[in-house]
Amino acid sequence: MFSLIARPLNRAMTTSEQHPTSTTNTTTLVLGGTGKTGRRIAEKLTALGRPVRLGSRSAPIPFDWADRTTWGPALRGIDRVYISFQPDIAAPGGADTVGAFADLAVESGVRHLVLLSGRGEPEAQDAEARVRASGAEWTIVRASFFAQNFDEGEFLGPILGGEVALPVGEVGEPFIDVDDIADVAVAALTEDGHTGQVYEVTGPRLLTFADAVAEIARAADREIAFVQVPLEAYSAVLAEHGVPAEVIDLLSFLFGEVLDGRNAHVCDGVQRALGRAPRDFSDYARDAAARGVWKV
Numbered sequence: 001m002f003s004l005i006a007r008p009l010n011r012a013m014t015t016s017e018q019h020p021t022s023t024t025n026t027t028t029l030v031l032g033g034t035g036k037t038g039r040r041i042a043e044k045l046t047a048l049g050r051p052v053r054l055g056s057r058s059a060p061i062p063f064d065w066a067d068r069t070t071w072g073p074a075l076r077g078i079d080r081v082y083i084s085f086q087p088d089i090a091a092p093g094g095a096d097t098v099g100a101f102a103d104l105a106v107e108s109g110v111r112h113l114v115l116l117s118g119r120g121e122p123e124a125q126d127a128e129a130r131v132r133a134s135g136a137e138w139t140i141v142r143a144s145f146f147a148q149n150f151d152e153g154e155f156l157g158p159i160l161g162g163e164v165a166l167p168v169g170e171v172g173e174p175f176i177d178v179d180d181i182a183d184v185a186v187a188a189l190t191e192d193g194h195t196g197q198v199y200e201v202t203g204p205r206l207l208t209f210a211d212a213v214a215e216i217a218r219a220a221d222r223e224i225a226f227v228q229v230p231l232e233a234y235s236a237v238l239a240e241h242g243v244p245a246e247v248i249d250l251l252s253f254l255f256g257e258v259l260d261g262r263n264a265h266v267c268d269g270v271q272r273a274l275g276r277a278p279r280d281f282s283d284y285a286r287d288a289a290a291r292g293v294w295k296v
Contacts, residue, residue, distance in 0.1 A: 027077055028189055029110075031055035031063060032084030036148050037116060040182035041082055041189075048190060053078065065097060071104055080112040080189055081105055083131070090121040090258070091250050099130030112137040112195070114188045116181070119144055119200060120262040128198075139188035140198040144263060147175040147203070147284045150216060151293045160296055162224055164213050167231040167255045172206030172264045177279040184273040199269035203278050206264060215282055219289035222296070231256050 028045055032038035033054030042052045055063035055074055063074040065086055075081075083101070085094050102113055113136045118124040124142070131138050149155050158164040184201055188194040207215070210226040217224040231252060238248050270278040288294065 026079030027051040029053045029055050029078045029081045036178045037181050041185050044186045075108040082114045084116045089124045095126035098127040102131045102134035106135045114139045117142045137195045139194045142200040144174050144176045144202040148178045151288045165227040165229045167234040168209050168259050171261050174202035174266045175281050177284050180270050180278045199273045200267035201269035202266045215285045219285040220294040
C-alpha cells in the first residue's frame with residue numbers, strides 16, 4: 001500500500017506580527033507563512049529585525065487565497081510580499097489568481113513581489129508573467145522539488161511505513177533544500193540587486209527518487225524500499241484514501257508531465273543569489289535523520 005500524507009505546520013504569530021509597524025523597517029507579508037518555505041522566511045526576517053505579517057487563514061489578519069475579501073486587509077501597510085500560492089502554482093487557475101493578487105498588491109502600495117514558482121510548468125510561467133506585468137519590482141524564485149517533502153510533508157508517511165511507491169522512474173531531479181529557497185527569498189526581500197532576477201534554484205546534483213530514498217535509508221539506518229508504480233494505479237489508491245480530486249489531478253500532472261526529463265539538469269540560482277553553493281541532499285538527509293524524524 002502506498003499513500004500521500006500532508007502534515008501542515010502551525011506556528012504562533014511572531015513578535016513582528018504582533019507589532020507590524022516600525023520606524024526603521026518596512027513590513028513584509030509572507031504568504032504561506034506556516035508552510036515549508038514561508039515559516040523559514042518569516043523566522044529569518046524576524047531574526048534580522050524585519051517586521052513580518054504572516055499570511056495564512058489562522059493569522060491574526062487572516063489571508064485565504066480562496067477568499068479575496070481577505071486580501072486587502074492583509075495587504076494594508078505592506079511594502080513587500082513573498083508569494084507562495086496554495087495548493088500549487090501549477091494548479092488550474094493559479095496564474096489568474098496570482099495575477100489578481102499582484103495587481104491588488106500594487107494598488108495597495110506594495111513595491112516588491114517575490115514569487116515562488118516551479119520549473120517546467122506552463123501555469124507557473126503564466127503566473128510569473130502576471131507578476132512581472134503588475135508594475136511592482138519583482139524577483140522570481142523558480143524551485144525544483146523540495147528535499148523537505150520527505151520529512152515535513154507528502155512523502156513522510158510512506159518513509160515511516162518503509163515503502164515509497166511513486167509513479168516515477170529513472171528521471172533525475174535536483175532536489176532543493178528549502179532553507180536555500182528561504183535564504184534566496186530573504187536576500188531578495190532585504191537586499192539590493194535582486195530586482196528583475198529569475199533565480200532557478202536547484203540542488204547541486206541529480207538524483208532519481210529511488211536514489212533519494214536510498215540516501216534517506218542510509219542516513220536513518222533503516223530499510224526503506226522504493227517501488228515504481230503506474231500513474232493510474234497511484235491515482236486510484238489516492239482516491240481510495242480520500243485524497244481530493246483536485247490534489248490527485250495536480251499530482252498526476254507533476255508526476256506524469258513535469259517529471260518527464262525536462263528538468264533533469266542543475267541550475268545556478270542559489271550561487272547567483274547568495275554567492276555560495278546549494279546544500280547537498282546527503283547533508284539534508286543526515287541532519288533530518290539526526291533529528292529522529294524517520295525513526296519508528
